[in-house]
Structures are given as C-alpha cells and as structure tokens.
Amino acid sequence: MSTETLTARLRDSAAVRHLATWDAAIIAATIAFLVVAAQTVEHFGTARNAGYIILDLAPILLLALAMTLIVTTGEIDLSVASTVGLTSAAMGVMWNSGIPLETIMPLAVVLGALLGAVNGLFITGFGLPSLAVTIGTLALYRGLSYVLLGDTAVADWPRAFTGWVLGTIGETQVPNVLIPLAALAAVVAVVLHATTVGRAVYAAGANPIAAAYAGVPVRRLKFWLYVASGAMAGLCGVFWTLRYSSARADNAFGLELTVVAVVLLGGVSIFGGKGALPGVLAAVVLLTALQNALRLAHVSTEALTVVTGSLLIAAVLAPNTASAIRGALRHRQRRTV
Amino acid sequence: MTALLKRPSRGTAAGTGSTALDLALRFRALGLLIALAVLVAATAAVNPRFLGLQSVQDMLFAAAITVLLASGMTVVVLTRGIDLSVGSVLGLSAYLTASLLSETGAPVVLALLAGLAIGAACGAANGAIIHFGKVPPLVATLGTLYIVRGLVYFAAGGSRVNASDLPRGFLDFGNGSVLGVPYLFLISLAVLVAVAVFLAGTRAGRDLYALGSNPEGARLVGVRAGRRLMTAYVLCGALAGLGGVLHAARFGTVDASAGHGLELTVVAAVVVGGVAIFGGSGTVLGAGLGALLLAVINNALPVLRIDQFWQQAIVGALILAAIALDRLVGLRAARALRRKGSHVD
Numbered sequence: 028m029s030t031e032t033l034t035a036r037l038r039d040s041a042a043v044r045h046l047a048t049w050d051a052a053i054i055a056a057t058i059a060f061l062v063v064a065a066q067t068v069e070h071f072g073t074a075r076n077a078g079y080i081i082l083d084l085a086p087i088l089l090l091a092l093a094m095t096l097i098v099t100t101g102e103i104d105l106s107v108a109s110t111v112g113l114t115s116a117a118m119g120v121m122w123n124s125g126i127p128l129e130t131i132m133p134l135a136v137v138l139g140a141l142l143g144a145v146n147g148l149f150i151t152g153f154g155l156p157s158l159a160v161t162i163g164t165l166a167l168y169r170g171l172s173y174v175l176l177g178d179t180a181v182a183d184w185p186r187a188f189t190g191w192v193l194g195t196i197g198e199t200q201v202p203n204v205l206i207p208l209a210a211l212a213a214v215v216a217v218v219l220h221a222t223t224v225g226r227a228v229y230a231a232g233a234n235p236i237a238a239a240y241a242g243v244p245v246r247r248l249k250f251w252l253y254v255a256s257g258a259m260a261g262l263c264g265v266f267w268t269l270r271y272s273s274a275r276a277d278n279a280f281g282l283e284l285t286v287v288a289v290v291l292l293g294g295v296s297i298f299g300g301k302g303a304l305p306g307v308l309a310a311v312v313l314l315t316a317l318q319n320a321l322r323l324a325h326v327s328t329e330a331l332t333v334v335t336g337s338l339l340i341a342a343v344l345a346p347n348t349a350s351a352i353r354g355a356l357r358h359r360q361r362r363t364v
Numbered sequence: 365m366t367a368l369l370k371r372p373s374r375g376t377a378a379g380t381g382s383t384a385l386d387l388a389l390r391f392r393a394l395g396l397l398i399a400l401a402v403l404v405a406a407t408a409a410v411n412p413r414f415l416g417l418q419s420v421q422d423m424l425f426a427a428a429i430t431v432l433l434a435s436g437m438t439v440v441v442l443t444r445g446i447d448l449s450v451g452s453v454l455g456l457s458a459y460l461t462a463s464l465l466s467e468t469g470a471p472v473v474l475a476l477l478a479g480l481a482i483g484a485a486c487g488a489a490n491g492a493i494i495h496f497g498k499v500p501p502l503v504a505t506l507g508t509l510y511i512v513r514g515l516v517y518f519a520a521g522g523s524r525v526n527a528s529d530l531p532r533g534f535l536d537f538g539n540g541s542v543l544g545v546p547y548l549f550l551i552s553l554a555v556l557v558a559v560a561v562f563l564a565g566t567r568a569g570r571d572l573y574a575l576g577s578n579p580e581g582a583r584l585v586g587v588r589a590g591r592r593l594m595t596a597y598v599l600c601g602a603l604a605g606l607g608g609v610l611h612a613a614r615f616g617t618v619d620a621s622a623g624h625g626l627e628l629t630v631v632a633a634v635v636v637g638g639v640a641i642f643g644g645s646g647t648v649l650g651a652g653l654g655a656l657l658l659a660v661i662n663n664a665l666p667v668l669r670i671d672q673f674w675q676q677a678i679v680g681a682l683i684l685a686a687i688a689l690d691r692l693v694g695l696r697a698a699r700a701l702r703r704k705g706s707h708v709d
Contacts, residue, residue: 103502149684158446158502159641159687162631167680173673276673281625284506297500329517336510343499351498 049294049346050306057313064320071320074200081202082193082270084315086111086279088208088308089263090286091293092215093256095307098290099219100249101232101299102150102157107260108282109168110142112275114264116172119181119274128188136261142168143257147250165283172276181274192269204266216304224248232299288335289314292342392638392693396653400660407664414667417544425614427659428548429454429607433626434633434651435552435559436603439596441634442563442576444643445501447597449490450604450630452512454623457482457608459516459525462618466529472537476609483605484598486512491597495590509627513620520620527616538613548610555603559648572596576643632679633658636686658682 065072090107097104114135121131142164149160194203219225230238231245239245268274293310295302318331407414433450440447457479465475486508493504527535540547563569571592574582583589612618637654639646662675 149688153688153691155687155691156641159635160684162628162635163680163683163687165680166628166632166676166683170674170677170680174671174677177671177673284509287506288510291503297503327517329514331514332510332517333514336507336512336514339510340493340497340499340504340507343503344493344497347498 050303050309053292053294053306053313054309057309057316060313060320061316064316068320068323071323076319076323078195078200078202080312080315080319081205081208083319084311085204085208085270086263086267086282087285087289087315088212088311089259089266090256090282091289091307091311092211092304093252093259094286094290095293095295095302095304096215096219096228097157097249097252097256098287098295098297099228099232099299099302100245100252101235102249102252103161103287103297104143104146104157104253104256105161105283105287106142106146106164106168107256107263107286108279109165109172110139110257110260111264111267111279111282112277113142113168113172113175114139114261115268115274115278116175116276118264118268120175122181122184122274128185132265135265136258139261139264140254140258143253143255143260144250146257147253150253151246151250169276169280172278176274176276178276182272184269184272184274189269189272192266212304212308219304228252229300232296232301234300285314285335288339292338294342297343393647393650393653396637396650396657400653400657403657403660403664407667410669411667414664419663421541421544421546423659423663424549425546426662427656428546428552429610429614430629430633430655430659431549431552431652432555432603432607432610433630434637434655435556435648436600437630437634438637438639438646438648438651439559439563439572440501440600441631441639441641442572442643442646443593443596444576444579445494445593445596446505446631446641447487447490447600447604448502448505448627448631449486449508449512450600450607451623451626452509452516453483453486453601453604454608454611454626455516455620456486456512456519457605458612458618458622459520459608459620461609462525462530462612463519465531465534465612466525469531472531472534472613475534475612476606479605479607479609480602481605483608484602486605487598487601488594490601491594494597495593513624516622517620522620524617524619525612530612530616534613535616538610538616548614551606551610555606556648556652559599563648568592568595573644576640577645629658629679630655632683636682638686638690640690641687654686 070076090111094104094107117138118131118135121134122128126134146157146161146164149155149164150157191203195201196203196206219228227238227243227245227248230241230243231248235245263279267278271278289310290302290307291297292314293302293304293307295307314335317334318328321328321331404415413419433454437447437450460482461475461479464470464478470478490501490505490508493499493508494501497504499507537547542550563572571582571587572595574585574587575589575592579589608623611622615622633655634646634651635641635654636657637646637650637652639651658679661678665672665675
C-alpha cells in the first residue's frame, strides 16, 4: 500500500470520526431542546408554531445550503444577504414597471446567479481573497439596492402568490414551502455526500494543490459554487419579498452573519475540507427554534445574540481543546512507554 | 514578504523588485492623496462652500472615529487577522462611559481612560480566544461581535443616555475645536502617528509585519507570536473603546445600537488604504487616508447632487478596485523580480 492511500485513509477516518461526534452532538442538542421547549414553553409545541418556525428558518436554510459547500472548499461568501436585498429591490422595480410576477421570479434567480458569478470571477479569475471580495460586494450589492429603491417599499404583491408562501398544504398545518425546502436540502445533501462533485468540494478544501494535481478543476468548481450561492440568494430574495409582501432595499440586512454562524455551528470547518450537511440542518433548526422559544417566553432576543456568539466560538473552541487534550495525553503516554 | 525583505535588499541590490514594490506601496498613499485632491477640487468647483470652514470641520468630525478605528484595525490585519467586533466594542464603551458620566459627572479624562480599559478588555478576550483557543480571527471576532452587542443591549435595556444628562464639559470636548480642527480629529491624528511610529520603528511593530508575512518563519526566527498577537488585539480593542467615548462626546445621545455595522466601514477604509487583507503589507497612513477618503466621499455626494443612496455602492466598488489593484501591483512586482533573476520567487 502506498503511503499516499494510507495517509488519505487515516485522514478520512479522522475526519469521519470528528464529523460523527460533532454531528451527533448538535443533532442531539437540537432534539433535546425541541423536547424541553415543547414541555416548558407555552404554545411552542403546537403545529401552528412549528409552521411559523419553518417559515422563519427558510431564508437561513436557503443561504446555508450553498454556504456549506463554499466554506467546505475553504472560501466564504459574505455577500449573500446583500444579494437577497438586491434581488428583492430589483423585483420591486420590475413589478412597478408592469412585468408579470411569473416572469419576475425566474429573472430574480438569474440575477442572483449573475451577482454570484461576479464574486466567482473576482475570486477564481483574478485570484483575490474571497473574504475581501465578498466584503466589497456586500457593500456594493446593498448599496445598489438602495440606488434602486431608496427607502421606499413595494408592497402591492398579488395575494395569490403571497398567500401560497404563507399557506399550508390542504387542511394540514404543514407549510407549502416545506416541500421545496426539503427537496433542495436533499439535492444538496446528495451532491455533497454521494457524488464526485461532493468529493471534489472536500478535496478542494482539504488541500487545493493536491486536489488540482488529482485532476479536480478547483477554480471552475469554486466559480460555479459562487454562481449557485448567488442563485440561492436570488431564490431567497423571491421568498423574502413574497413572505413579507414587501420589496425593500434593507431586506435580509445582516443575515450573512447568522448564516455563517449556523454553518460553523453545524460543524463545518472554517479552514475547509471538513463538514457535513446534517449538522448544518440541525443548527438551522436549533437557532430558529431557540429564537422562537425565547420570543414566546418573553425573553429578550438580545439574549439570543449572546447565545449565538458564544455557540459560534464554542463550536470551534471545543474540538480544538479536545484535540489539544488528546494530544497532551498521547504525548504523556508515549513518554511513559 | 515585502516587509521582511525591504531592509536587506535595499542595501545589496538597488533597483530590484523590492524597491519597485516600495514604490508601488508609496504610490498607494500618493494615489489616495491624488484621488482625495481630485475629489475635493471637483466638488469645490461645483460648490465653493465645500471648502468652507463649516464643511471641512464636518468632514473632519465624520472622519475622526473611522480614522481612529482604522489605525487599530490596521495593526490586526497586518498579522493576517481581522477584528469584526469593533463596532460592538465601540457601542459598549460609548454606552458604559456615557452612563458613568451621567450618573457621577466624572471628568473627561476618567471617561477616556474608562473607554480605553473597556475596549482593551474586549480586545484581550479576542486575543485570548484567537491565540490560546486557536480559533480563526474571523470566527472569534464574529462571535464577540454578537456577544458584546448583546451585553450592550443588556446594559441599556431599551433605555438611552441623553445629551442633557451628560456634563457640559464632556459635550464641549466632543464638539469643540482648536483653530478649526476638532479635538476629536486631533486625538485620532495623534493616535495614527503613534501607531505609525510603533509599526515602523519598534521591534514589536516589525514583528507584526513578520507574523503577517510568514507566521511560521517569524516563529522560527524567535518572534513571540502569542505576545504580539495579544498586543495587536488589545490595541485594536482599546482604540475601539476610545472611539466609543469620542462617539458619546460627539453625539451626546447614546443608545444600544451605537456603532452598529461600523466594522464594515473600518475594514473598507483599511482595505482601500492598501493594507493587504492577508497580512504583512500596508501602512497605517494608508488606512488613515482610506478612512478620510470615505468620509470625504460621503460629504461630497450631496454637493455633487448625487443621491445619498449611492454612497454604499461606491464604498463597495472602491473595496473591489483596491484589492484588484493590490493584486495587479503584486503580480507586476513578482514578474519584475523574476526578470531581474532574483533568488526570491
């Protein structure tokens, strides 16, 4: 057996073990929280409230799906919330000029994809750091949405569409949006965990140079991930506009931080190469349900900002500390032997 | 690389890539000055009152706090770090010092010291999480951005400090000026000069460049990474804390949202000022000029009859242009080095 396959196997197994523990922990924490909150917080466990939680988590989930892939390749996209704002503002302008909504919705997704392609071009084409580029486009896209709409709002969206977004399936309490959300999550999960594209994403994040030598088109892959991220943000812009029946320049302001927090909390390594979708999905549910429960319990949502921040740091600190302790123990063992 | 190689190569091989890069870096400060001059001239041509005392003073007031925070941010970014928590730290310091003053009427100096201490404590927490916890700066300071803002909300609990509660002397300090230059701007300028001297002329300052250029190499030559990183984050936090006191003195009314989103403006100023986001290169003078440019753009837009809503889009475009320019300069310098047959690649 060559040393290459041996080390690869070792790394894989270590990664798998890390994922298994972190994913299990975050999923268990989510389930435990849901159970406890349903027992202790009034109105939390009702079907109607579950529907509200799903509506609340939809935008975070849409953005987190693409962000998971991007962070796994070792990059970041801070411009997603601004892309939501710009597509929403563009929808408002198109609607005001009399374009039918059936045409506006796909155009919004295409616009999002184009905005993502701009990010991708700067990052993979010119070789610029994604952090700096997407901080730039964060300001640029948000600025352009203010240029489009100023501080006005477009609110006369047709009932048929806003009603569908807020509505439930038949007589049940299951929201209509759950089905497309679940389908998208399933597609991303399959792509990341069961296709060569997914393996390429991990390879590009773990060691871009080795991945390139192994035939992974790292730059092209990253470019298309930014396009996908933009398209998801465009879709999120459509959802946001219809859900709140309002196209405004400041829609989804600051949401990028929540999305990054959720992805890291879900066990995706900021250094790339490690992470899995189930953990991210659990983190999305946990954060949204926590927010919802605090609101129902009349606890100030300020408490949530402290909790989110602490969890974010703990998500990285905990595995680091654990491995440091393991390392120290192994070191001592070796010395005694 | 640049910082480490600058000194030796200047003596041994004049005219190689290092000096070309030197020129490019100096060109950045020069380029910013030219951009500033063109912008001011064009705006003044449209409306001469843009150069009036009141207008210039407004710009200096607006630039003061960004310049101050950009000085601290430069120190952190040079080490390959970033501090996203500065806006929240400014808010915490502004609220706590304002309520201290409104309740006790403490002298201005005490308020400044309190602000510095609050900021330094937050910076020390950032530094400890980053160095001892091995948490990447982006994640750590994103976390403290949330936590510190949450603390401000807890402290404020929906209330706010009004200008009428603050001592007269404090507000005079915040809005006063000497020979037309606001006190606040003088403080920022003094800090900027001090940080520039620290970065260029002290061993600790050079170590920060070394850490940003090549962390492993810096450790191998004996740079005490932990101590230096702590210094950088404590300094950045302390300046954000000082900025909070200046904010309170300038505006008088302080609520829990003070400084919200300010981190982006500060990072923008630093990047536009030519400090490389991946560390090791850039000057605090450039960052200060970047902050000044943003403030001038902000004040020039209404004079030029450009919709105020363009402001943020222009900031974004400037950031992209600045990093693209850096990349171009870097590529040209690398090519120049290779042509000269230098051993550096």
